[in-house]
Amino acid sequence: MVTGATRGIGRHIVETLSRDALNYIFLGCRELDAGTALAAQLNEGGGGRVVPLVIDVTDPASIAAAAACVASSGAQLHALVNNAGVLLERKDASMASIVEHTMLVNLQGVVLVTEAFLPLLRDGGQVINVSSGAGTFATAGLDASVRSGLQALDDTQLHRAIKRLALETAGSRTCKPADTPIYGLSKAAVNFHTQRMAREHPRLRVNACSPGFCRTEIAGADADYSQREPKDASLGADVVIKLLGGALGAATGRFYKEASKPGTPLDAARSVEEPWVAKWGPTTYIAALAPTGRATCKACKALISKDELRVGREARGMACEPPWRPPRRAKPPAAPPCARSCSPEAPKAMKGLWL
Numbered sequence: 221m222v223t224g225a226t227r228g229i230g231r232h233i234v235e236t237l238s239r240d241a242l243n244y245i246f247l248g249c250r251e252l253d254a255g256t257a258l259a260a261q262l263n264e265g266g267g268g269r270v271v272p273l274v275i276d277v278t279d280p281a282s283i284a285a286a287a288a289c290v291a292s293s294g295a296q297l298h299a300l301v302n303n304a305g306v307l308l309e310r311k312d313a314s315m316a317s318i319v320e321h322t323m324l325v326n327l328q329g330v331v332l333v334t335e336a337f338l339p340l341l342r343d344g345g346q347v348i349n350v351s352s353g354a355g356t357f358a359t360a361g362l363d364a365s366v367r368s369g370l371q372a373l374d375d376t377q378l379h380r381a382i383k384r385l386a387l388e389t390a391g392s393r394t395c396k397p398a399d400t401p402i403y404g405l406s407k408a409a410v411n412f413h414t415q416r417m418a419r420e421h422p423r424l425r426v427n428a429c430s431p432g433f434c435r436t437e438i439a440g441a442d443a444d445y446s447q448r449e450p451k452d453a454s455l456g457a458d459v460v461i462k463l464l465g466g467a468l469g470a471a472t473g474r475f476y477k478e479a480s481k482p483g484t485p486l487d488a489a490r491s492v493e494e495p496w497v498a499k500w501g502p503t504t505y506i507a508a509l510a511p512t513g514r515a516t517c518k519a520c521k522a523l524i525s526k527d528e529l530r531v532g533r534e535a536r537g538m539a540c541e542p543p544w545r546p547p548r549r550a551k552p553p554a555a556p557p558c559a560r561s562c563s564p565e566a567p568k569a570m571k572g573l574w575l
Contacts, residue, residue, distance in 0.1 A: 221297055223248035223277055223333060224304030226258055228436035232457035243268030246290060248275045277304045277329030287336040299346040299464055300337050302330045307403045307438045315390035319402055323383050326406035331375045343423045348463050349414050351428040353477060354400055355407030360498040370412050382409040397444050411496055418473030427463060429476040431456025451482040459491040
C-alpha cells in the first residue's frame with residue numbers, strides 16, 4: 221500500500237511495481253477519480269493489479285475506512301509505503317502559519333496510517349517512510365541532549381515537542397526561497413518515529429529513505445531550480461523500489477538515500493545508507509561576528525548582517541543557495557555569534573551552540 225500515490229514519487233513507485241504481474245498494489249489517493257484513472261491506465265499494461273484506495277492521511281476516519289477496506293479484501297500486506305507529504309514553505313508566507321498542517325501531514329499522517337495498517341502487515345513485512353535529507357540536517361542542528369530526549373518520546377509527545385521547536389524556529393519570520401526549516405523538522409520527527417518503530421516491532425523491517433532533490437509538484441508551481449539541478453522523480457523513487465525488492469539488504473531501523481546524480485540511468489542508480497544525523501551539521505558554518513557587526517558564511521564567503529543571524533537557515537550557516545560544500549570543521553570562535561543564541565528567549569535546542 222502506497223500513500224500519496226497519484227503523483228510525484230508515489231506515482232513512480234506504483235508505476236514501477238505495476239510492471240510485475242505478481243504485485244497487487246493499493247494505490248492510496250485522496251480523490252477517487254484521480255486514483256481510478258491512474259489505476260485503469262496502469263492496469264492496461266497487463267502487469268500487476270492496481271486498486272485505488274481512498275485515504276486522507278489527515279483524517280482519522282478516512283484512514284480507518286481505508287484499513288477496513290484492505291482488511292475486508294483478505295489481503296495481507298507485504299509493505300506499507302508512507303509517501304504522502306507536503307512542503308509548504310512558499311516565498312513571503314508566514315512560517316508560523318504552515319507549522320500545524322506540515323506536522324499534521326508529514327508526521328501525524330505517518331503515525332496514524334502506520335497504526336491502522338500495522339495489524340495487516342505480515343511477519344517480515346516492511347514499513348517504509350519516505351523522509352528527506354533535510355531531516356538529518358535538522359537533527360544535526362539540535363543539541364545532543366535534545367536529540368536524546370526526542371528519541372525517548374512516544375508519538376504524542378514527539379508531535380508536541382517537534383511542533384514546539386518548529387514554532388520557536390518560525391517566530392515571526394517569513395519564508396525565503398530554498399529555506400525549508402519547518403519541513404526539515406517534520407522529517408526529523410519522521411526519522412525519530414521510524415527508529416522507535418523499528419525497536420518496538422522486531423517482526424517488521426521499518427526504515428526511512430530520502431529520494432533526494434527531485435522535480436515534483438511538492439515544491440509548488442513557482443519552485444526555483446536555477447541553483448540546483450533536480451533529478452527525475454523516477455530516479456528518486458528507486459530507493460523505495462530497492463528497499464521493497466531487498467536490494468539494500470534486510471536491516472531495520474536504517475536511513476537510506478538515493479545518491480545518484482541527475483540524469484543517471486535507472487539501471488545505474490545508486491542508493492546508500494546514511495546516518496540519522498548528518499555527519500557535518502549546519503551549526504558550524506558561520507564565523508563569529510566581526511567588530512563591524514557582520515559575519516562571513518564559511519560556505520559561500522558572503523557577508524551576513526547581525527539581523528540575519530537568527531534561528532533558522534541563516535543561523536545555521538545556510539545563507540547561500542545550494543549547491544554548496546561544507547567547510548572544514550573549525551574550533552568555536554571566541555565571541556558569541558549572536559545575542560539571541562545566548563538569550564533566555566532562545567529555543568532550548570539552540571542554547572550553547574556555536575552557530
